[in-house]
Structure formats: structure tokens, C-alpha cells
Amino acid sequence: MAPNASDDSATAADAEELRAARRRKAARYVVPATVVGVAAATIGLVPALADSGDPDLPKISAQELVEKIAASDVQQLSGTVKITTDLGLPDLGGLANSLGSAAGPSGSGDGSSADPSAKLTELASGTHTLRVAADGENKQKVSLLEDAAEYSLIHNGKDVWGYDSKSNSVFHTTASERDGKQKDDELPATPKDLAEDALKAADKTTSITVEGTAQVAGRDAYRLVIKPKDENTTVGQITVAVDAKTGLPLKFTLTPASGGAAVVDAGFTQVSFARPAASTFDFTPPKGAKVEEGDAGDASKAPGHAEDFGKEQRKHLDKGSAELGKNGPEGLNVIGDGWDSIATFDTGGKGVPSGSEVGGDAGSFLDSLGDKVSGKFGQGTVFKTRLINALITDDGKVYVGAVTKDALVKAADAGK
Amino acid sequence: MSQAEEITPKGRGELRDQPPPAVSRRTTFYGTLFRNELRTTFRRWRTLALLAVLAAVPILVGIAVKIETGGDDPSGPSGNGPAFISQITNNGLFLVFTALAATLPFFLPMAIGVIAGDAIAGEANAGTLRYLLVAPAGRTRLLLTKYATVMTFCLVATLVVAVSALATGALLFPLGDLTTISGTRITFAEGLGRALLIALVVAASLVGVAALGLFVSTLTNSGIAAMATTVGLLITVQILDQIPQLHALQPYFxxxxxxxxxxxxxxxxxWDDLVRNLGLQALYAAVFGSAAWARFTAKDITA
Structure with missing residues (x-):
């Protein structure tokens, strides 16, 4: 019988063979392990290899580079922009919603989200991918990519369309009331807009230098570094990567004086200077979409809407005085100039927002954001972010600026 | 060298007198085993029930949307719910996208987990695995065949959802040119093409789960345990994917x-995320496919 035959030959040779077989079995697991190793190495190395170092470009002075930006006349482009904003605030999506609902019936109440100004608050935190396309003065498109949805703002001739694919709602207005220029002010999305804003603020208080080169979206670029000389400002430095060929700003980075990650980092991840397809700018409202007309009467109402929507957090969120001047309460003043300028206005004696006003979770959330301070001016609350600080005194004055807390208190004292 | 070949010469004495196995078995066309596997898999009531459940999802979604909007109201439900749901009332083709978005997170991978988990462990459980290995195909080829069968099921399951959604959408809602989520318009034919492309991408998205399920299936002799483990892993990964603190790991889920x-x-x-998705699925298929191979070819088949 076969089984018996193997019984008496159970020798050392068999044991040896068994061990060898076991080794062979174990050896097979080398294959998956290798696959994992190769994948890990590829993920780790490819970005490092792709980063082929800074490109060699002829030297250029800061003045020449700024002129190059000013002279830049890019009419046609399309590309993908990634914007990362880290103001040091929690995710504002939920807050905006709770504030919106707490602020009572907001406008028509149908929650139409195709209104461009409503989308602005979304950009205030987190990472967002935008697509931009432009073909001359009259055709521009900006799309905010969301999960399985997209918000597009399309300017084509005299029409400006906002389309929110998630809710299938459309916002429409005409360019004569809300021309391209104004839209740019509201949505400083492309690096070009951001860089222009930064350069506008530059004067004697600022050092502007060209520091080396970089590669952005596969293009060679100069790095323009803008450093404030003021000590009171929270702005550390601003870096703008400028395309060496076209002079188009490709990347904008704002680092705070306190160090750490950039507060705003906006840059092209992919860019092309070819003319985008004409169909990109064609828009007809889809069948059954809710169309909100933003004409004469409504155009003034729409921003008001947005104000309801985010009035409270707007006070300490607003990026600049321009925005405040447009949407904020009357009586805006700017103290000082340059980087440590402080915008101030009177809310009309309401004091710290929220609490009972906003109520509920949002109210206690707002309270937890602020630091109580006191000085010659009396009592107040300071709301801090990594870039913008705001002081709201108990008698209803608001001081906002990209400056330190001490500078705000000093300004309030001086204003008393 | 494989156990399968050794069985014939080392069997009972009387077998030795019989002629060696027909040569034709050795030169069997590679597709035969695959075809048999397909037939076995798709004939099972279990498989048919899974496909029926998948086909029912778009029908339910379609009817729910139809009832909610009362048929006349042209504005769809508001933005909450699966992707694209607000556009369904205006264009039935969007039901395909909504149905795929609704089934991809759970229903589809669960069905794949059941089929993949059952592939090897189920055979072992039923005691049929060694008979399969008697066929002179070799273990590697059997494993490849099993994996090909599971991937075929991925494709069939996705297409069942898509076709059922398209049929429901065409019955309940108007069809026609559609607006992309970027606001541009494409023709219905192009929309159909994109729907097919999306179905293929969804099927390809399941390749990773299929490989994972197959690997789990080689680890145990219990079909139920393999299915439960695969589906459990699926749920765990989906939960981990929601935890913000793990954002550094999440791109590898x-x-x-x-x-x-x-x-x-x-x-x-x-394309960025699409390419990342397909690359990730290929990586999972390579890692767990080769791990399944390492396990299965070195395993003692006792049942």
C-alpha cells in the first residue's frame, strides 16, 4: 500500500524537503511585497524627479518684472487653478449655513445658490479647484469644481450667467450692470487678479525683489517676492510666480508673519494659452432650471442677500476694505496706509455680534472665537485669524486689518 | 508538479490500467475553463438575485423622483441626495449617472464582495475545489480565471444598473440634449457615449475590491467568512474615508x-482624479492579485 511505504521513509531528507518547500512558499510573497515597494517608491520618487530644479532664466530686476506683468496681454487662456486658503478658522461651510438660517428668512428662501456672491464664502477656507478660461474681453468663464457638481460663472458678450449644477439653478444678469471688471473685483480667483491687488498695495513700505525662479504648471517663471516693512502687519511675505514668457502671474502665495503654512496659496496647476473652444462660453439655461434674474431691481438686492447670508462673519472675514466699502455698513474709515492700515466703521452701537442675536450654536461658536480685550477705548472683543484680525468694541465700533492685536487696540485707543 | 497532475498516477491501483487522460484536455482552449466558470457563476440564483437588486435601485430612484415632483413640476428635487439627482426630471439620461452614484458606494462593491469572496472559499467550502484542480489547468490559471469571472461580474453588474436606469429614465422622463455640469450643452448621442464611458469607469473602479475579495477568499475555507470579511473591509474603509484626521491616508483607500x-x-x-482612481485600482489589483496568487499556489488544498 502506498501510504505505508511513505511511513518508514520519513527521514531527515523528507524534513529537509519540507523546509525547502516552505521556503519556496514564503518566497512567493516576495511578489506582492515587491509590488508594494515599487509603488511606494514611485509615489515617493516621481514628484521628486519631476521637480527638475529651478529653471535657468536670464536675470531680471524687480522693476522689469513688474512692468512685464503690467504689459502682460494674455487674451486667451484656459487652465486649472488650485486655491488653498487657511485662515486658521474652522470649516466655514457649516457656520455659514447655520448663520444663514439663524438670520431668519433669507430673501426668497428657496436657497438658490447660483448667486455669485453666495459662492464667495466657500472660497474662504479649504482647498478648491477652479477652472478658468478666457477669450478676449468679452468671454470669460470661471468654474468651481465640487464633488460631482460644478459652479460656473460665464461671461459671454452682454450676458453673465451663474450656473450651479448641484441645485440646477441659474443666476442671470447683464454685463452692463455687472461688467467683467466688477466681477473680477468680487472673485479675485486668477493669480493675475491677486497679484495686481498685491502690487497695488505696494509703496515705500514694501520691499519688492526677484528671488530666483520656479516652475509652475510646467512653465518657467520668476519669483517676485513682496515683503512688508511694517512691523505691525500680520502679512509675512507674498510670493508671485510670473511666467517668464507671457508675464502672466501663475502662482500667488501669502505667508503670515507668524510663520507656518501659507494663508492663501493660489496657482495654476495646468495652463494653456491656446484659444478655448467657443462652446465653452455658450450657455443656455437647462430645461427646468430655476433661473434667478439679477436685473436692475434684483442686482442691488443680490448683494444684500449675501449680506444677510453672512453678515456676521463677514465683519471679521472680509479680506479688504474694498469689499467692506461695497457691502458693509456706512461710515467706513481707513486709518493709516500701506500694510498696517486699519479699516474702521460704526455698526450703530450693537457691539459684539452674535450671542443672543445669532443665537444657538452659531452664537456660542462666535463667542468662542473672540478674545476679550480692554483699553482706553473701553471693552471689546478681538476676533483673530491667521491673517485678518478684527476688534469690535462694546460700543459698536469695528476695527479690521491685517495687523496684530496690539495695533488694533492702539488704533481704538487713538480713535477714542 | 502541481498536485492536480500527481493525483492520476498515484491514485488507486486500478486507475493505472486505464489510458492516460485524453491529450485533448491538456491542449484545452484557454477559454473553456473561463466559459464554464462564467456559466456556473451566472446560473446561480444568488448571482441573479444580486443583479435583480441592482436593477431595482434605479427603478426605485426613478419612481421616487417622479412621485416627489408630481410629474408636472419641471424643477427637480433640490441639491441634496445623490449626484445629478436634480437634473433627472429634465432628462432621463441623468438617472444613469444618479443610479451609478447611488449604487457605487455600497450596493455594487457589496455584490462584488459576495462574488469575489465566494470565488475560492466557496469552492473549498462545497468541497469542489480539488475537483476543479483535477483539470490540468494549474492553480495560477484557475485563479486568473476566477479573477476574470469576478471582473466580468463587475462589468455586468454595472451595465445592469446603467441599462435599467436608462430604461426607467426613458419611460418616466423626457430625453434629449443635456447640459454638462460645466454648463455647456452636448447632444443626446454624446451623452449616451459619456454614460457608457462612465459605466466602464465605474466597473473599473471595482477592480480593486474584486482583487481584495479574491485574496480574502484564498485565506479561508469558508465562503461566508470570506464574503463577510470583504464586505466588512469595504464598510470600514468607507468609514475611515470620512474621518478628516486621516486625510493623509485617504488618497490610498x-x-x-x-x-x-x-x-x-x-x-x-x-482627468486628474479619474487617472488617480484607475491607477489606484490597478495598484490594488496588482498587490492583492499577486498576494492571492502567492497564497493560493502555496496552499494545501484539503477540501
């Missing part, structure tokens, strides 16, 4: 880029 198929509905198509 097989389910992380699943919903990127919606990027095919942008104009122009946004």
Missing part, C-alpha cells in the same frame, strides 16, 4: 476616488 466618474460630465473632462 480604494474607495477614495470612486465618485470621480462624475468628472467625465465636465467640459472639458477633468
Amino acid at each position: 480604494f474607495s477614495h476616488y470612486w465618485l470621480s466618474f462624475a468628472d467625465l460630465m465636465r467640459e472639458p473632462v477633468y
